[in-house]
Amino acid sequence: MKHLKYLALFFVGALITSCEDDFLEPALSSAINGGSYYNNATELETAIINMYDGLQGVNSTSAGDNHSTQVEFYLTEMRSDNTRTKAQEGEAAQFESFAVEATNGIVADYYRSFYNVIFRANLVLANLEAAGTSAAQFEAEAKFVRAYAYFNLVRLYGDIPLVTSLTGPADTDVAYTRVASDDVYDLIQADLNTAISGLDNTYRTRASKAGAQALLAKVELTRGNYGEARSLLENVVATGNYSLESNFHDVFYDEDNSETIFSIGYETGGIDSQNFSAEWLNAVGRTSGVNYVTADVRTAFDTYGGNRTAVSFRQDESQATEYQVAKYFPNGELGPQYASDPTKAGNDWIVLRYADVLLMHVESILAGSNATTDAAALASFQAVRDRAGLPTAVTEVTKDMLLNERRVELAFENHRLFDLMRMGAAQDVLSAFSSTNGYGFSSTDLLLPIPQVEIGLSKGALSQNPGY
Secondary structure, three states: OOOOOOOOOOOHHHHOOOOOOOOOOOOOOOOOOHHHHOOOHHHHHHHHHHHHHHHHOOOOOOOOOOOHHHHHHHHOHHHOOOEEOOOOOOOHHHHHOOOOOOOOHHHHHHHHHHHHHHHHHHHHHOOHHHOHHHHHHHHHHHHHHHHHHHHHHHHHHOOEEOOOOOOOOOOHHHHOOEEOHHHHHHHHHHHHHHHHHHOOOOOOOOOOHHHHHHHHHHHHHHOOOHHHHHHHHHHHHHOOOOOOOOOHHHHHHOOOOOOEEEEEOOOOOOOOOEOHHHHHOOOOOOOOOOOEEOHHHHHHHHHHOHHHHHHHEEEEOOEEEEEEEOOOOHHHOOOOOOOOOHHHEOOOEEEEEHHHHHHHHHHHHHOOOOEEOOHHHHHHHHHHHHHOOOOOOOOOEEHHHHHHHHHHHOOOOOOHHHHHHHOOOHHHHHHHHHHHHOOOOOHHHHOOOOOHHHHHHOOOOOOOOOOO
16 A cells, blocks of 8 residues: 555554453553543544554464454465465364364454454544544444454354444453344444445545445345345446456556555555465465465366466466465565565555456346346446456356356455355355365355354353354
8 A cells, every 4th residue: 555554553552452351442551542532533533544454454473463354365265165275284274174163263363353443443433523524534434444344254253243332341241242143234234324425435545435335235245135236336337436457467566556446555564564475475484385276266267267367376486286376476576586575565455346346246137047148247247358358258147157257356355255155156166175175064164163262251151153
């Protein structure tokens, strides 16, 4: 991210440090705190920036830090048919083999990290009176971030605690009470509607109106509200603010480009850097490597990849039978020369982009049918294929065609598992993939376990998901 550097706030103890025994209210270690600091819009904007810093996560190998987006690929891509470990070692291998344990530290890290993001958003919402004329914008940004966090959590963990205000140690009924997923989705929808009303399209690395519309469209697709999703997506298209980059490579290495709707920003070298790029390059002291490309997805690229293939993955220079994710190489390098320290990469993480919007538009029109010749769906589908350099014009779109197109277009961007689940294909696709590779997938593996550490802290009030 080049235009908005996420700040390390001087009251870091109040907002960033999260004690493991009370993740919903991080302990204050400074004389300055949320109750005394926020007196005007300038001061409250530091809390706004800190929400995005929470999404960014901490670039470290410490198990006690919140890593947020930086570990998301484990929970998403590596539980699909897209990626795996290089040598089936350690906690990471639990994801690829569908054998995740409730004690898995990465599962707990993500859960803790995103509830910390929710805390930061609730902190903003609790202090809106200080925002003055910026109150509507700040409320919209906070509710966008909170909705995004809850959307990820509810899809990954199912029924979860629903925290909508600042809580303290005595509020265990909120912190440790799982509510129905539908109630979580209701809040997500309400938050995103507020965000749509209060935002414009100024930013790409902060919340925007189009970002809220696109995210809400994905929520509506998840809930089966196809007409509502189509309307939202067509509103994004109608802005004229977004378009497909002509060169697929530039989507990932020309940041703040015309295709990006919302991304999480990073800066090379400092505390605002990320290390997942290096993880995929096997460059952080690991012997096994993670997020390596499966043979299954390489076969899909052989048929549907077009010019996306060379940008999406490449052969491991040290082991010719293995293939690495090539999106998000440090400093945009596609050759053998990396950044001087690839563990301090500055590549932004794209959450929503225009190609995703176009393919969701197709999905909203398909609405669960087996095939369509709808002109609007064909146009959106063809636009993505044309950019990929695929020569054949389509005359109909089936659900399988859409799944394949989303798979190669958005490969390794943490969409595949959610796509399979949302479109009702996860059971069949992952069962077949699991059988071929000797894994043990079952339907209960679609949800992650509630972290055992949280169940322990709740003294049993939190129940566990089936199968764990």
